[in-house]
Amino acid sequence: MKPRSATADGIDAPNFVDNRRPRPFFKRFGPYLHVYIVLGFGLPALIYLTVMQIMGWRTPSFGIQGALSYIASSSDTVVLYTSPNTKTYFDGIGGKYEVLVVPWRNYFAAHKVDFKEVSDAAQLRKQKEGVLILPSALSLGPDERAEIAAFRLRGGAVLATWATGTRNSRGEWEGWAFMESLGAKATGEIAPDSGINHLIMNGESPVSHTLPAGQRILMSKTSEALLRFKGDMVAGRFMNWARITDDGLRDEGAVLYAEQDPTQGRTAVFAFAESTWESHPQETYALIDDTLKWLQRQPTIVRSAWPNGKQSAQIIAMDTEQGFENAVPFAAMMKSLDYPSTFYILTSVGKAFPDIVSRLSKEFELGFHGDTHTGFKNQTENVQEDRIRNMRADIAPIVPNAKTMTGFRAPTEAYDATTERLLQKNGFRHHTADPNRTEARLPIFAEMPDIEPEDRLVVLPRTQRDDINLYGEKLSSEQIAKVLVDDANLAADTGSLGLLSIHSQNFGPDSALTKAMPSLLVNLKQRKTQLWFASAGQVTDWWRERDRFKLSSKNSSKRLEFNITVTGQQPVKGGSLVIMLPQKGLLPTIGSTKIGLPLPKVSRIDEYRASVVFDSLNPGNYSYQATFTQ
Structure with a gap:
């Protein structure tokens, strides 16, 4: 350092140091x-x-x-444990344990997953971490239970299926304590003749994020009954083909997951045996893929179905036909809640009520319900196209901007591929269809060759029981209210599109439906932070916007890197992503890899997921990384 010199203020400089003498090292x-x-x-x-x-x-x-603590780290090691005690038990009752083990080997081979197969509990000591799969390992001895527990304490994760651990090494009934230690409390089993034999999946769940919301997976009827469990986190439920279940099953789960202690491995439980899915494994393979990633603590990001961080969407629409004047009190009820409903007009009736149609067009979205109340299905192309022209001609004198009416709902839900092709040809944007149109519960694009992506017809499946269904069951207003709430809650809980269609003829002043509607609306209002209340047209427009919001990602060490591409000419507003967290409650920090890129808002969905929302992104490419630090 240079010695200071005297300043103008007369401050003395320090004494000079003799630089000829070497200074001590430090x-x-x-x-x-x-x-x-x-x-x-x-x-x-x-x-x-x-x-x-x-x-x-x-x-x-x-x-x-x-306080100093440890977080269980991730490991890609997968261990399939084939319990010798369970094999002995099945041999003793004339069964074959191999029947329940082979589906796992088939999965590993089909998806090229590296795994170790272990049949000696002592060998588990060599596994420091990873995922241990217990395939319907009913009979477990004290040594097996001890080694599994020690594996979990070392940070290992466990995936158990069916009634694992319910019997001791002698095959005697032991109870459900082992499954309860994994976060699943047994409440019984599904009656084989109940018809409740479909697994209905949640969308954007940590263990089922590649499966669309409401995906229906058939469970084959086997000697291994479907079980009933309760747990903190549910990713799938047992229901019948129509996605209806008994009241007692509504808060139960068929796929459960938990992270009970950050110092231990995660757990997942399937309430069904391998024999139920081996004959049609593809959807279950996707469930297993997602579950293993979550158990391995791999952070995963997916494109959300809905904008602005919403977890579900709800449409309430009216088929306005006979009893046309009942649209007025229904509209008043929707307007009081600022609910953007959609009215599908049967034009042969609507043209007799021009004042009502005109009033509705100023405050709500209008679509077409056909010209007459006769289905389009199996009619010739010429007849169908004439009918589309007729319904436009009926409404044009009443609604000046009738060209903005681009939604359609077929009378009696009767349509075919010709109907949808003609709708697309004539400028329609969406078709509200029957519940059977998709195996899942999200909008889809109608498959048509040689149609540009931005011009494809969006199909909105009706996902909730309508008044025709409910009146056929001769339900009271109280019972109808309960069904409406149950169906809406199922759509919300699974992340699906909720679409309720009701008919004007059943919305009279003293009808059971009219009396039941307030209960539904109160329930929806209570879930407003989670639900997106939208018209059919708004959902249609979003589904097209979402299609322009592309996502790709990869894990890099302890980071999650992801790229977004926005196509088209206009910005995408409210584009949303969902991140599956590698540790319970640990929100990510999102940073851009380039200077000046817009940053998203990150918020907690639950302890296992975070929402990532972009206010607006212009067309272009964007690169980000998510980091997870304590």
Whole structure:
């Protein structure tokens, strides 16, 4: 350092140092000595810790209370444990345990998943971490239970199926304590003749994020009954083909997952045996893929079905035909809640009520319900096209901007591929269809060759029982109210499109439906932060916008890197993503890899998922990374 010289203020300079004499070693570093010491010891330690973490060591962290804790780290190792006690039990009752093990080997082969098969509990001691699969391992001895518990304490995750651990090493009934330790409380089994034999999946769930909301998976009828469990987190439920179940099953789950302690591995439970899906495995394979990623603590990101961080969408529409004047009180009820409903007009009736149609067109979305109340299905192309022209001609004198009416709902839900092709040809944007149109419960694009993506017809499946269904069951207004609420809650809980269609003829002043509607609306209002209340046209427009919002991603060490591409000419507003968290409650920090890119808003959906919402993104490419630090 240069010695200071005297200043204009007369401050004396310090004495000069004789530079000819060598200074002690530690003085050569001056005030930076402590920095070098820290770097000398800390940097190698940091490098060592980072390498060890990448190799799978469990990383210490300080919690919010300042206490030293450990977070179970991820590992791609998958171990299939074929319990010898369970094999002995099945042999003793004339069964074959192989029948329940082989489906897993088939899955590993089909999806090229590396795995280890272990049949000696002592071999589990060699597995520091990873995922342990217990395929319907009914009979477990004390040594097996102890090794599984020790594996979990080391940070290993467990996926158990069916009635694992319910019998001891002698095959005697042991109870459900083992499954309860994994977060699943048994309540019984599904009666084989109940018709409740479909697994209905949640959308954007940590263990089913590649399956669309409301996906229906058939469970084959086998000697291994479907079981009933309760747990904190549910990703799938047993229901019948129509997605209806008994009241007692509504809060139960067929696929459950949990992270009970951050120092231990995660757990997942399937309430069905492997024999129920082996004959048609593809959808179940996707469920297994997602479950293994979550158990391995791999952060995963998916494109959300709905904008602005909403978890579900709800449409309430009226088929306005006979009893046309009943549209007025229905509209008043919707307007009082600021609900953007859709009215599908049967034009041969609507043209007799021009004042009502005109009033509705000023405050709500209007669509077409056909010219007459006769289905389009199996009619010739010429007849169908004439009918489309007729209904437009009926409404044109009443609604000046009739060209904006681009939605259609076929009378009696009767239509065919010709109907949809002609709708697309004549400028229609969406078709509200029957519940059977999709196996899932989300909008779809009608498949048509040689149609540009932006011109495809959006199909909105009706996902809730309508008044025709309910009146056929001769239900009271109280019972109808309960059904309406149950169906709406199912749509919301699974992340689906909720679409309720009602008919004007059943909305009279004293009808059971009219009396039941307030209960539904109160329930929906209570879930407003989660639900997107939308018209059919708004959902249609979003589904097209969402199609322009592309996502790709990859895991890089402890980061999740993702790219967004917005196509087209206009910005996408409210584009949303969902991230499956590698640790319970640990929200990510999102950063851009380029300067100046817009950053999203990150918020908690639940303890296992985060919502990532972009206010607006112009056409172009965007790169981000999500990091997860305590």
